[in-house]
Amino acid sequence: MLAQQLLNGLLLGATYALFALGFTLMFGVLRVVNLTYGFYFTAGAFIALWLTQFGLSLWLALPAAAIASGGIAVAVDWLLLTRLRRAKADELTSLMVTLGAVLALYAAMTAWLGPDIRRLPPGVIAGGALEAFGLRVSTAQLLILLACVLLAGGLLWLMRATRLGLAIRAMAERPDTAALMGIATGQLAALVSFISGALAGAGGVLIGLNFNAIHPYMGESMMLRGFVVIVVGGLGDIFGALAAGLLLGVVEVLTAGYLASGLKEAVAFALLVAVLWTRPSGLFGVAQGRKA
Amino acid sequence: MSTLAVCGLTVAYGRTEAVRGVDFSIADGQIVCLIGANGAGKTTVLRTLSGQLRPRAGRIVLDGADIAGLAAHRIVARGMVQVPEGRQVFAALTVADNLELGAWLCRDSAERARRREAALARFPRLRERLRQPAGSLSGGEQQMLAIGRALMAAPRLLLLDEPSMGLAPLVVEEIFAILASLRRDGITILLIEQNASAALEIADTAYVIETGRIALSGPATEVARNPAVVAAYLGG
Numbered sequence: 148m149l150a151q152q153l154l155n156g157l158l159l160g161a162t163y164a165l166f167a168l169g170f171t172l173m174f175g176v177l178r179v180v181n182l183t184y185g186f187y188f189t190a191g192a193f194i195a196l197w198l199t200q201f202g203l204s205l206w207l208a209l210p211a212a213a214i215a216s217g218g219i220a221v222a223v224d225w226l227l228l229t230r231l232r233r234a235k236a237d238e239l240t241s242l243m244v245t246l247g248a249v250l251a252l253y254a255a256m257t258a259w260l261g262p263d264i265r266r267l268p269p270g271v272i273a274g275g276a277l278e279a280f281g282l283r284v285s286t287a288q289l290l291i292l293l294a295c296v297l298l299a300g301g302l303l304w305l306m307r308a309t310r311l312g313l314a315i316r317a318m319a320e321r322p323d324t325a326a327l328m329g330i331a332t333g334q335l336a337a338l339v340s341f342i343s344g345a346l347a348g349a350g351g352v353l354i355g356l357n358f359n360a361i362h363p364y365m366g367e368s369m370m371l372r373g374f375v376v377i378v379v380g381g382l383g384d385i386f387g388a389l390a391a392g393l394l395l396g397v398v399e400v401l402t403a404g405y406l407a408s409g410l411k412e413a414v415a416f417a418l419l420v421a422v423l424w425t426r427p428s429g430l431f432g433v434a435q436g437r438k439a
Numbered sequence: 440m441s442t443l444a445v446c447g448l449t450v451a452y453g454r455t456e457a458v459r460g461v462d463f464s465i466a467d468g469q470i471v472c473l474i475g476a477n478g479a480g481k482t483t484v485l486r487t488l489s490g491q492l493r494p495r496a497g498r499i500v501l502d503g504a505d506i507a508g509l510a511a512h513r514i515v516a517r518g519m520v521q522v523p524e525g526r527q528v529f530a531a532l533t534v535a536d537n538l539e540l541g542a543w544l545c546r547d548s549a550e551r552a553r554r555r556e557a558a559l560a561r562f563p564r565l566r567e568r569l570r571q572p573a574g575s576l577s578g579g580e581q582q583m584l585a586i587g588r589a590l591m592a593a594p595r596l597l598l599l600d601e602p603s604m605g606l607a608p609l610v611v612e613e614i615f616a617i618l619a620s621l622r623r624d625g626i627t628i629l630l631i632e633q634n635a636s637a638a639l640e641i642a643d644t645a646y647v648i649e650t651g652r653i654a655l656s657g658p659a660t661e662v663a664r665n666p667a668v669v670a671a672y673l674g675g
């Protein structure tokens with residue numbers, strides 16, 4: 148029973164980690180707290196929902212929804228933040244602009260689609276389950292695991308093992324100096340937006356799948372978790388976000404399983420406060436410097 | 440032949456003009472120095488040449504083409520590369536990664552390796568520290584890294600903003616000897632300095648900038664004898 152709970156918690160946490168990776172990338176590299184990030188999560192879930200309703204398999208709907216969410220992220224970033232970046236506006240300004248924008252987006256979406264919870268078509272998440280060592284893993288959970296490992300691994304590979312990743316890390320530290328290296332920082336920023344948005348969108352599909360519940364405001368409650376994960380993991384730290392995401396998933400599932408399901412959010416935020424109380428730069432943070 | 444010609448350059452931050460109608464030119468293979476006091480507008484000129492600031496007026500002609508207002512990364516591609524004020528190394532990245540970034544526009548990995556060898560031959564001290572984060576280097580080593588990083592772009596024209604800033608006299612000598620060797624290897628140099636005596640010693644041509652205007656110019660040896668320069672910049 149405990150092993151099964153841990154497994155479920157890790158799978159949920161892997162999705163949180165995936166979502167938080169994109170958020171921490173956006174924050175660490177582009178240096179904006181972009182609150183529209185949660186909207187890409189909602190967008191990804193809805194796009195996958197529509198695609199599967201048209202009969203597309205989830206294995207194809209997931210990448211398609213991720214790519215579309217990435218495209219939306221690039222467009223929103225360009226519309227909202229290009230001007231602010233050029234004017235070198237402070238972080239509070241971008242925070243307020245994106246807060247306004249995301250509330251407008253959620254409200255517009257609710258007005259258009261209604262607030263009801265939608266379910267994926269029954270065929271999509273049916274299918275068998277794997278049983279081994281007394282543990283049960285559904286096909287949906289298998290897809291979640293595979294997607295998280297591939298996407299997180301891909302991001303780590305990009306950031307740590309490629310020249311492009313090196314340029315992104317350079318831009319995160321000193322955007323002006325990066326341009327002096329010949330790096331087209333505007334294009335690179337758009338690429339980072341795309342990757343972030345795609346990770347959020349993929350996260351939306353996977354959480355929609357995990358709980359089989361899709362609604363316009365799902366991105367909002369996820370954003371709160373995104374904050375917990377990136378703050379606990381250390382702002383801008385990819386490995387920290389991975390670890391903190393997994394931790395949060397396990398804590399939530401165990402709280403729901405052994406205490407009460409209504410308490411899981413309380414526990415998540417108590418965790419945030421407790422970590423920051425004892426380690427102001429995050430669970431794994433060494434200094435206050437930005438990493439990406 | 441002049442590599443770079445700047446004509447009527449005016450740059451403003453908001454309403455205040457920091458650089459007003461500046462003219463100068465740099466001949467191929469020369470070291471030209473631009474000296475001036477704090478706040479005279481030296482860095483502003485350099486950042487505008489590199490495309491980090493947009494000029495309000497004026498022309499910047501590099502190899503016959505007006506590049507004023509071009510994006511910074513496109514100017515690097517044209518062979519004019521800046522070593523910025525305060526070194527600006529990527530502190531969290533290793534020395535090797537900093538060098539690699541300097542050659543960002545070079546797609547050929549064999550060519551990048553060749554350039555890296557050349558840079559390390561010029562700055563042997565960096566070789567022992569390749570795996571170290573750049574932030575852990577001393578000030579002098581960071582300046583060497585900043586120059587080495589710029590050399591990785593294989594520049595024809597190198598712009599340096601106060602490379603002697605905050606360094607011990609011996610290190611300054613070392614850096615200036617490197618600049619002289621770069622000129623011998625055919626790299627044209629624009630050197631910005633507050634350390635006027637060292638700069639005038641090495642330069643062919645000198646310009647003196649005061650509150651955003653060129654106050655004086657000429658062959659470096661003549662500028663160094665100018666009584667006003669001696670009084671204001673050479674502690675005479």
Ligand SMILES: Nc1ncnc2c1ncn2[C@@H]1O[C@H](COP(=O)(O)OP(=O)(O)OP(=O)(O)O)[C@@H](O)[C@H]1O
Binds near residue numbers: 457524
């Ligand atoms: N970002 C900025 N915003 C507003 N004013 C600026 C800015 N940067 C520089 N200035 C002003 O422009 C003028 C020229 O500054 P600049 O940095 O070009 O001088 P400098 O000659 O490089 O000085 P230093 O030797 O101290 O580096 C100064 O009066 C400075 O206050």
Ligand SMILES: [Mg+2]
Binds near residue numbers: 481600
């Ligand atoms: Mg300066």
